[in-house]
Amino acid sequence: MKLPGPDHPITVxxxxxxxxxxxxxxxxxxxxxxxxxxxxxxxxVFYIPRDDAExxxxxxxxxxxxxxxxxxxxxxxxxxxxxxxxxAAWSYEQPYPAMQEIAGRLAFYxxxxxxxxxxx
Numbered sequence: 007m008k009l010p011g012p013d014h015p016i017t018v019x020x021x022x023x024x025x026x027x028x029x030x031x032x033x034x035x036x037x038x039x040x041x042x043x044x045x046x047x048x049x050x051v052f053y054i055p056r057d058d059a060e061x062x063x064x065x066x067x068x069x070x071x072x073x074x075x076x077x078x079x080x081x082x083x084x085x086x087x088x089x090x091x092x093x094a095a096w097s098y099e100q101p102y103p104a105m106q107e108i109a110g111r112l113a114f115y116x117x118x119x120x121x122x123x124x125x126x
Contacts, residue, residue, distance in 0.1 A: 007102050008074040016045045016075060018053075018107045023123040025052045027059075027114055030089040034119070035059040038126055041107060045075070052121065053111035056097075064112075069093045076108070077101040084119065094118040 010016035021042040027035040037058035044050045069081040069092075077100060081093040095114045098105065114121060 007077075009104055010045075010075055014046050014075065016043065016105070018043050018105070021052055021123070022126070024126050025054060026122040026124060027054070028120040028122070029063070029084050029091060029094070030086045032063075032086045033060070034063045034084060034086065035112065035114075041111065043108060043113075049116070051113050052123075053108045053113050055111055059112055064095065067093055071096070073098075075102070076105045082112070091118045 018041050021040040024038050025040040026033055035054050035058055037054050039055050041053045042050050043053055063084050063086050064082040065085060067081045067083050071079045076098050079096040079098050082095040083090060083092045084094045095112050097110060097112050098108055099110055101109055
């Protein structure tokens with residue numbers, strides 16, 4: 007486990023926008039309660055509460071990854087109206103203590119779904 011610091015900064019803050027996620031034109035997540043995680047030189051990532059997602063479209067996959075700063079990530083494939091996208095979303099269900107704010111929330115690959123940031 008590594009801690010965020012000057013060499014690898016990570017911040018988590020409330021997103022000041024409404025976040026809407028679509029697949030095949032269907033809204034699969036819509037929230038005003040997203041968090042935005044900014045990590046080092048990576049693009050910011052929205053983390054969305056599961057209560058604000060259409061979990062019936064999410065199918066847990068066998069894919070997992072490990073981040074030395076956040077912990078182990080579980081992945082979900084998405085299926086909407088016959089369109090399936092493998093491992094399009096991930097979640098840190100039990101992240102390291104420094105990243106507890108994102109526990110259980112969902113994040114999405116920008117190249118696999120459409121993510122809109124709208125004024126609240």
